[in-house]
Amino acid sequence: MRTWFLLPLAAFAAHASAAEMTVSVEVPRLAVAEYHRPYVAIWIENGEGHVADLSVWYDLKLQDNEGEKWLKDMRQWWRRSGRSLALPADGLSGATRPVGEHSLTFPADHSALAALKPGDYQLVVEAAREVGGRELVRLPFSWPVADQTEHQVSGKTELGNISLNIQP
Amino acid sequence: MLKQLTRWTALAIAVTLPLSANAHRAWMLPSTTVVSGDNAWISVDAAVANDLFYFEHHPLVLEGIGQPPQRADGNARPRAANRLVITAPDGEEVAAQNGHVGKYRSVFDVEITQKGTYKLAVAGAPRYFARYQENGEERRWMGELADVGDALPANAQDVQVSQMESRMEVFVTSGEPTDSVFAPTGQGLELQPITHPNDLFATETAEFVFLLDGKPAAGVEVNVIPGGIRHRDGLNDIRQTTDADGKVAFTWPSAGFWWLEAKVVQEDGVQAPLTQRRATYSATLEVMAP
Numbered sequence: 061m062r063t064w065f066l067l068p069l070a071a072f073a074a075h076a077s078a079a080e081m082t083v084s085v086e087v088p089r090l091a092v093a094e095y096h097r098p099y100v101a102i103w104i105e106n107g108e109g110h111v112a113d114l115s116v117w118y119d120l121k122l123q124d125n126e127g128e129k130w131l132k133d134m135r136q137w138w139r140r141s142g143r144s145l146a147l148p149a150d151g152l153s154g155a156t157r158p159v160g161e162h163s164l165t166f167p168a169d170h171s172a173l174a175a176l177k178p179g180d181y182q183l184v185v186e187a188a189r190e191v192g193g194r195e196l197v198r199l200p201f202s203w204p205v206a207d208q209t210e211h212q213v214s215g216k217t218e219l220g221n222i223s224l225n226i227q228p
Numbered sequence: 229m230l231k232q233l234t235r236w237t238a239l240a241i242a243v244t245l246p247l248s249a250n251a252h253r254a255w256m257l258p259s260t261t262v263v264s265g266d267n268a269w270i271s272v273d274a275a276v277a278n279d280l281f282y283f284e285h286h287p288l289v290l291e292g293i294g295q296p297p298q299r300a301d302g303n304a305r306p307r308a309a310n311r312l313v314i315t316a317p318d319g320e321e322v323a324a325q326n327g328h329v330g331k332y333r334s335v336f337d338v339e340i341t342q343k344g345t346y347k348l349a350v351a352g353a354p355r356y357f358a359r360y361q362e363n364g365e366e367r368r369w370m371g372e373l374a375d376v377g378d379a380l381p382a383n384a385q386d387v388q389v390s391q392m393e394s395r396m397e398v399f400v401t402s403g404e405p406t407d408s409v410f411a412p413t414g415q416g417l418e419l420q421p422i423t424h425p426n427d428l429f430a431t432e433t434a435e436f437v438f439l440l441d442g443k444p445a446a447g448v449e450v451n452v453i454p455g456g457i458r459h460r461d462g463l464n465d466i467r468q469t470t471d472a473d474g475k476v477a478f479t480w481p482s483a484g485f486w487w488l489e490a491k492v493v494q495e496d497g498v499q500a501p502l503t504q505r506r507a508t509y510s511a512t513l514e515v516m517a518p
Binding site: 124125126127128129130131132135136138139142143144 | 262263264265266267268401403404405427429516517518
């Protein structure tokens with residue numbers, strides 16, 4: 061009886077939090093003699109600049125936070141946001157990831173999305189690799205959406221496919 | 229009133245190199261200007277050399293850093309030591325470490341323990357320099373202003389007495405850039421950022437204000453040159469002059485280390501026995517790739 065009563069509420073709640081953003085980032089396999097997993101920063105910008113960070117992958121395991129030494133190599137992210145953050149930051153800092161596709165889902169109540177005003181934005185992904193190169197990829201999107209929307213772009217060197225799926 | 233001279237003579241550099249007769253640039257080259265993490269250090273080369281940034285002539289000898297080279301020339305006049313002052317974001321002075329003087333460069337390290345912007349500066353009290361003719365020969369003198377009357381012979385002709393001030397700076401930032409180190413001393417030529425010097429990016433425009441004795445200085449000639457001179461044909465310098473508000477703007481065509489030199493020459497309103505006042509400012513700036 062109780063369950064039956066709560067069902068409409070549950071359905072409403074599910075609907076309200078259905079909006080979400082899924083970011084998929086491919087770390088490409090590279091034919092190099094010395095390979096280190098890239099540092100990757102993922103954030104949202106609008107025409108005026110940095111809006112919100114989504115994720116930063118770097119070496120969290122080194123002693124004395126030594127891995128933070130190379131955060132500046134993601135030079136646009138460092139300038140836009142990193143240099144003013146206290147790291148590691150909860151919900152933002154993550155370990156570097158291996159070759160392959162990595163999918164991150166951000167629900168509408170994620171702090172970055174909850175504060176996102178309707179408008180035009182860019183998803184920005186920047187990767188920097190020790191003894192390797194650096195690449196920054198931008199993917200324009202509008203927020204929020206009426207229908208499910210898929211955006212995709214490919215990096216050329218340090219990043220593979222980047223896709224963004226937005227649920228209404 | 230400031231009078232702008234367009235010639236960039238040997239004397240301009242002699243400010244940091246008091247007794248060098250040749251036009252050689254003096255500079256510091258930091259290993260980096262933007263650092264992240266908690267255990268940050270930078271290493272700095274300091275040299276006197278025309279090519280930017282190749283050490284090929286003399287080390288820039290700094291007080292307390294390494295063993296100064298022995299001068300083979302017994303007649304060499306005493307040289308006032310250049311003093312490096314490293315200022316941390318909290319205003320405290322920080323000592324350079326691991327100093328060494330080599331054939332062509334001085335080297336030192338700076339431990340970056342605070343977040344914010346550090347300043348490395350080589351500046352000093354004004355220096356006085358005279359040029360004159362004696363029996364048809366060109367003579368030079370350097371010393372204290374009070375001594376100039378006695379030091380020059382009675383038959384000296386075409387006497388020019390210059391007061392020379394210089395300042396050479398490098399900025400390094402850990403984390404967020406801060407402005408505390410830009411508080412002007414009010415002496416000589418100084419840079420006031422509109423654009424923070426550790427926030428320079430190629431294709432973007434940076435604006436700086438130049439102060440003379442703490443006040444915005446119009447008509448200051450400011451020249452920026454990208455490093456890597458040896459591996460190209462052109463100097464590729466960009467020349468600007470400060471506007472009425474002392475402001476100058478540069479749009480960086482490329483990333484890398486750039487050398488900035490600003491200079492002002494004042495002939496009107498200087499007090500006898502001075503005939504001229506020269507103030508220079510130089511900085512090594514890092515422009516990031518976009």
